[in-house]
Amino acid sequence: MVISGLITLPWWGYVLVTLGLTHITIAGVTLYLHRCQAHRAITLHPIVSHFFRFWLWLTTGMQTRQWVAIHRKHHARVETPEDPHSPQTRGIKTVLWQGAELYRKESKNTETVERFGHHTPDDWLERHLYVPWVDYGIFVMLAIDVLLFGVIGITVWAVQMIWIPFFAAGVINGLGHWWGYRNYNSPDASTNIVPVGILIGGEEMHNNHHAFASSARFSNKWWEFDIGWLYIRLLAALGFARVKKLAPVPMIVPGKNRIDLDTVSAVITNRLHVMSDYTHSVITRVYREERANAAISNGIRLGKLKRLINRPQFLLDNETRQYVERLLNENDTLRAVFEFRQRLQRLWMTRHLSEENLLQEFQDWCHQAEATGIEALQEFVQTLRGYTLQPALAAPA
Secondary structure (H helix, E strand, O other): OOOOOOOOOOHHHHHHHHHHHHHHHHHHHHHHHHHHHHOOOEEEOHHHHHHHHHHHHHHOOOOHHHHHHHHHHHHHOOOOOOOOOOHHHHOHHHHHHHHHHHHHHHHOOHHHHHHHOOOOOOOHHHHHHHOOOOOOHHHHHHHHHHHHHOOHHHHHHHHHHHHHHHHHHHHHHHHHHOOOEOOOOOOOOOOEOOOEEOOOOOOOEHHHHHHOOOOOOOOOOOOOEEHHHHHHHHHHHOOOEEEOOOOOOOEEOOOOOOOOHHHHHHHHHOHHHHHHHHHHHHHHHHHHHHHHHOOHHHHHHHHHHHHHHOOOHHHOOHHHHHHHHHHHHOOHHHHHHHHHHHHHHHHOOOOOOOHHHHHHHHHHHHHHHHHOOOHHHHHHHHHHHOEEOOOOOOOOO
8 A cells, every 4th residue: 555645746856856955955065064154155044054054954964064064174275185076086976876875984074174174063952952963854855755755755754864965975076076167267177067056046057166266256257146045145135145245257358458456456356257257368378379270280280289288297197298388398389388388377376476566467467478478378368467456345245
């Protein structure tokens, strides 16, 4: 005999309900745990925060402090052996299929929790319900699912239990540092899996997040969509959320030619935008021009070069670096734009320079880049001259 629950639905109704329940969990992870607690990019009304804490207790068995600590350590130690879940050090298969196990192992590291778990909830509910009874919430959820849907509620519950361990701990932590496209040359292997963040609440745009970790919005290009940001805007309109931080937006003044300290400060502030622009408007353009002019055999070799020179350099082994060096030695123009990119990056990595010396270094870089006669590089320098600091604007409420 099939045990029925309080609610009877057609098969597709159970599918929709299951997807809806799992999506609430995803929203709790990305809005409450990630953007609010870990990075302080938004503040949530106590009603919303308490709802998400309770819901995540029911559906994940994760403690806020532990999750936040592990995620902050991931950013602080990214792609190193100390990173709790980097596929670059642990292997993509391990993170993709055993991401939840990596999380559970790191959650028992008291040093991680103590060092990175600060400023997380420590109220009566946390001390008397969510921490001591952390493993019981998922069984309460099982009882609720069976009560509502009968025997099929066990299947609904099973999907709920699998969703976060696979998609968040596996896909985002794994594929999000292994496969996809990169808008920004952040100092890690993070990627955007897809430009439409719906299935995992916007977390799909992981490279954008690593580039601007404290930004409440993960979509940065006009063609990207972050459903988590949509929820934040809706909550803000209702007075249940407030945006605290967003990624900087470059201010470029057309016709501005003088390079001064304001220019240098604006370029450094927007350095990830600058390097993204350099990749697309200089390296990609020059690469296409050189490949179009190359003989067939050289064109094939250049085809391998673009993918390699746009990868984070720390991910290249010595053999690959030597291969790239040989290819660049065969093309003076590509070598020039590659070296000018490295020199530009070193400008904001140099800590000991005074403002005057930094300004001089930047001016020299611009003059020398223009003197190469490479049209794409000359136009890029003209864009850099227009960079200007803009007054700090309050984030949208």
